Amino acid sequence: MSEPPRPPAANGRRRFLKAAAEILGGLVAAVAAAPLVASALGPIFEKRREHFARVGPVDSFTIGRPANPTFEYRTDDAYLHQVVLHDIWVVRRSETDVSVFSTVCPHLGCHVYWEEQAKQFICPCHASIFSIDGRVLSGPAPRPLDTLAAKIEDGILFVKWERFQLGVPKKVSL
Amino acid sequence: MSGRLVEWFKERWPIQAVLRWGLEEDIPGGSRFAYTLGSCALFLFLVQVATGVWQLLYYVPSTDHAYDSVMYLRRQVPLGWLVHGLHYWGANALLVVVGLHVARVFLWGAYKKPRELTWLSGVVLILLVAGLTFTGALLPWDELGYWAGEVGTSIAGTVPWIGGFLERFFRAGGAMGQLTVARFFTLHVAILPGLMALLVLIHLVAFRQFLSVGPWNPEKLKVTAPFWPDQVLKDLLVVSLLVVTLVALSAFVPAPVTGPADPIDTTYTPKPAWNFLFLYQALKVFKGGWEAVGTVGIPLALVALLMLVPFLDRREERRPLRRPVAMAAGVLFAGGILVMTWAGYFSHPGVAAGPLPPLPQPLPGPPAELAPSAKRGEELFGTLGCTACHAVSGPSGVLGPGLAGEGRRGRSRQWLAAQIRDPKAHNAASIMPPYAGLKDTQVDQLVDYMMALTAAPPPPPPTGAPGAAPAIPLVAEGAAPPLPLSGQQGPPGHAASMIGDPEHGALLFRLTCAACHGPQGTDNVPNPGSDRGTVPPLKGIEAELFNQDPDVFAANIDRFIQHGSIPKGKQPTLRMPPVGVTNTLTQQEAAHIEAYILYLNGVDRAEIRRPGISPPTFFVLTLAAFAITWTGMGAWWMRLRKGNRGGG
Numbered sequence: 001m002s003e004p005p006r007p008p009a010a011n012g013r014r015r016f017l018k019a020a021a022e023i024l025g026g027l028v029a030a031v032a033a034a035p036l037v038a039s040a041l042g043p044i045f046e047k048r049r050e051h052f053a054r055v056g057p058v059d060s061f062t063i064g065r066p067a068n069p070t071f072e073y074r075t076d077d078a079y080l081h082q083v084v085l086h087d088i089w090v091v092r093r094s095e096t097d098v099s100v101f102s103t104v105c106p107h108l109g110c111h112v113y114w115e116e117q118a119k120q121f122i123c124p125c126h127a128s129i130f131s132i133d134g135r136v137l138s139g140p141a142p143r144p145l146d147t148l149a150a151k152i153e154d155g156i157l158f159v160k161w162e163r164f165q166l167g168v169p170k171k172v173s174l
Numbered sequence: 175m176s177g178r179l180v181e182w183f184k185e186r187w188p189i190q191a192v193l194r195w196g197l198e199e200d201i202p203g204g205s206r207f208a209y210t211l212g213s214c215a216l217f218l219f220l221v222q223v224a225t226g227v228w229q230l231l232y233y234v235p236s237t238d239h240a241y242d243s244v245m246y247l248r249r250q251v252p253l254g255w256l257v258h259g260l261h262y263w264g265a266n267a268l269l270v271v272v273g274l275h276v277a278r279v280f281l282w283g284a285y286k287k288p289r290e291l292t293w294l295s296g297v298v299l300i301l302l303v304a305g306l307t308f309t310g311a312l313l314p315w316d317e318l319g320y321w322a323g324e325v326g327t328s329i330a331g332t333v334p335w336i337g338g339f340l341e342r343f344f345r346a347g348g349a350m351g352q353l354t355v356a357r358f359f360t361l362h363v364a365i366l367p368g369l370m371a372l373l374v375l376i377h378l379v380a381f382r383q384f385l386s387v388g389p390w391n392p393e394k395l396k397v398t399a400p401f402w403p404d405q406v407l408k409d410l411l412v413v414s415l416l417v418v419t420l421v422a423l424s425a426f427v428p429a430p431v432t433g434p435a436d437p438i439d440t441t442y443t444p445k446p447a448w449n450f451l452f453l454y455q456a457l458k459v460f461k462g463g464w465e466a467v468g469t470v471g472i473p474l475a476l477v478a479l480l481m482l483v484p485f486l487d488r489r490e491e492r493r494p495l496r497r498p499v500a501m502a503a504g505v506l507f508a509g510g511i512l513v514m515t516w517a518g519y520f521s522h523p524g525v526a527a528g529p530l531p532p533l534p535q536p537l538p539g540p541p542a543e544l545a546p547s548a549k550r551g552e553e554l555f556g557t558l559g560c561t562a563c564h565a566v567s568g569p570s571g572v573l574g575p576g577l578a579g580e581g582r583r584g585r586s587r588q589w590l591a592a593q594i595r596d597p598k599a600h601n602a603a604s605i606m607p608p609y610a611g612l613k614d615t616q617v618d619q620l621v622d623y624m625m626a627l628t629a630a631p632p633p634p635p636p637t638g639a640p641g642a643a644p645a646i647p648l649v650a651e652g653a654a655p656p657l658p659l660s661g662q663q664g665p666p667g668h669a670a671s672m673i674g675d676p677e678h679g680a681l682l683f684r685l686t687c688a689a690c691h692g693p694q695g696t697d698n699v700p701n702p703g704s705d706r707g708t709v710p711p712l713k714g715i716e717a718e719l720f721n722q723d724p725d726v727f728a729a730n731i732d733r734f735i736q737h738g739s740i741p742k743g744k745q746p747t748l749r750m751p752p753v754g755v756t757n758t759l760t761q762q763e764a765a766h767i768e769a770y771i772l773y774l775n776g777v778d779r780a781e782i783r784r785p786g787i788s789p790p791t792f793f794v795l796t797l798a799a800f801a802i803t804w805t806g807m808g809a810w811w812m813r814l815r816k817g818n819r820g821g822g
Binding site: 041043044045046047048059060062065070071072075077078079080082084085086087103107108109110111116124125126140142163165166167168172173174 | 236237238321324325328329331332337338339341342343345346347348349351352353437438439442443444457458460465469575576600757758760
């Protein structure tokens with residue numbers, strides 16, 4: 001059973017109706033989607049503004065032995081404004097030469113610890129091993145331990161807490 | 175009246191057509207218990223929806239309240255333990271049932287034309303279930319969920335090209351935080367369940383379109399049985415067993431209490447949930463540039479393989495014995511995942527990545543004999559209580575730095591003497607008590623002893639655990655507050671209201687508290703100068719601190735942990751340092767230790783305060799209700815069969 005032929009004018013009208021409905025529907029969907037996409041993706045590219053926080057007197061760190069001090073850090077986590085605790089690995093090489101490493105393993109984010117006898121940093125999750133100066137000795141870690149910006153003022157160590165992208169060879173600030 | 179009402183509805187909504195569509199179906203080969211798995215999965219999905227929605231009455235999706243709100247539901251809400259337990263065990267059961275369902279469908283060859291879409295929608299459903307277990311685990315913001323989220327989103331970050339974006343997308347930024355909880359929450363309670371409901375509908379419509387595939391033996395296909403009530407009854411029999419099992423698990427094996435999330439807890443070693451263990455194990459095989467193979471390649475390959483099954487195996491043959499290639503591939507696939515899961519379950523975190531590199535050569539041992547003055551110093555070191563905080567033959571990890579090898583550290587005699595007399599001279603925040611009352615000769619003897627400590631520390635315990643990591647910083651921030659006298663501590667801190675994990679608390683106790691309190695909390699460590707003469711025991715704790723109510727008991731102990739204390743007596747050698755208010759321990763760590771101390775005294779920190787009906791009673795009632803029903807139905811069935819035989 002075939003459809004009766006339509007007059008050309010009706011064909012043109014139907015084509016218009018279909019196309020107009022599709023265009024209008026598409027526009028409605030696009031306008032509705034814009035806020036959804038933008039609000040879901042917007043905050044993820046925002047960088048947190050990090051600042052230097054007081055850790056403690058430099059003299060309290062023994063030269064040549066990594067220390068794992070905890071310090072208070074004011075964070076602005078979206079709408080939560082809190083003081084949280086962070087910890088770091090401080091390696092003091094001389095009176096004034098201090099390196100500060102993030103405790104976050106650059107592989108997948110577990111917490112590295114210092115193995116005193118072997119004199120190595122070790123990640124408990126996938127057994128990445130780092131030397132005292134942060135170099136990767138073995139394991140899956142793609143880059144050395146991340147250093148954190150640090151400064152000494154009047155004998156007090158200040159550190160800027162930061163997170164970096166994990167699992168990649170390059171140290172990319174998040 | 176009700177008849178007219180039904181008629182009224184029937185004229186306006188196709189009730190009968192919908193019921194017919196749902197229930198009237200002829201099953202080729204008759205009903206079977208093997209076909210109940212799909213219905214069980216559907217039932218479990220509905221349980222998840224119901225218990226999930228009900229948890230929303232209490233749950234708060236925020237980093238500072240999520241854990242406490244979940245523990246409130248579990249401990250303080252009548253039958254809240256069951257709502258939570260059913261959701262937790264229902265999720266686990268769903269994974270198992272879905273796995274069995276896939277295996278059953280594969281064995282029957284029920285994915286073949288024209289049922290490819292039923293299979294494909296099923297594979298998508300598996301992915302959604304995996305996504306729901308991953309997002310759901312994070313929501314309590316406990317140690318388990320936090321670390322699974324941290325590592326899981328990092329894994330997403332290793333995807334080539336788009337990894338960085340994915341990681342940021344899931345975390346809603348660079349680091350895990352409040353917006354991460356909000357995002358996982360939205361995914362877990364709205365987006366993924368919505369998609370799942372849609373896919374379940376597609377799966378069911380596709381299934382109804384082509385009906386059951388039936389037995390592979392064509393002879394058996396001649397008989398049929400209706401879905402309602404034949405198959406539905408079998409479905410419900412299995413579902414009722416499932417219900418009893420879920421209630422039993424909820425009552426007797428509650429979900430683990432791992433304590434509130436603590437991003438800086440060095441002693442927690444994350445390990446994924448059992449259903450992700452095979453990926454965890456696979457990840458250990460691939461390192462460096464190959465990492466993405468483990469994190470992305472293998473999961474994608476597994477999913478692709480599952481999706482391709484109906485297109486790779488297109489012959490009509492359904493008999494398993496005539497499909498050797500498919501069967502072998504299926505066994506390899508399932509066996510591989512099971513073996514990897516098994517290996518992952520028993521693998522110590524990190525260990526599978528290879529042995530540790532050789533340790534450095536030990537340094538020369540201690541001198542055979544101490545000089546007389548140093549020998550006297552060694553005795554003083556013991557009687558003055560220095561051993562409580564300083565280890566001389568092991569790594570640090572107690573309150574003070576380890577003194578093994580102190581003589582090689584290059585410190586002058588004057589420095590050591592000053593440290594003994596007035597520790598604050600070197601570090602204003604030191605919590606070491608001053609020994610200003612010692613005679614010069616005594617200080618000299620102590621210094622002689624320390625200068626003689628030239629040996630390397632012995633090897634740490636042979637585990638991968640961070641046993642040697644000092645959880646205690648060498649300095650506390652700011653000036654140390656004055657220690658309160660025993661019984662005069664300030665108020666409890668946040669830790670008092672957090673539900674800690676006693677097992678984790680035991681580990682933290684060994685690292686932090688055991689030096690003064692003894693490894694078991696019962697060791698009567700000497701404390702010269704105190705009225706008591708020893709450190710008070712923590713097991714069989716003083717009556718004034720003990721309380722049967724875990725919340726009160728924890729608060730009593732927390733005041734000591736937060737503020738420290740000076741024991742009663744003239745000049746007690748050992749004093750409890752304020753490890754809470756000085757941030758020496760995080761509040762979460764303090765909560766774990768409190769849970770352990772409660773455990774030592776026979777009190778469960780996570781005890782259910784308002785169970786409604788106690789878990790064992792509820793289980794017995796459930797079992798009794800089902801047992802009576804099953805028995806009654808069984809008797810009815812037997813009578814019917816007897817009657818049929820008599821009549822025939």
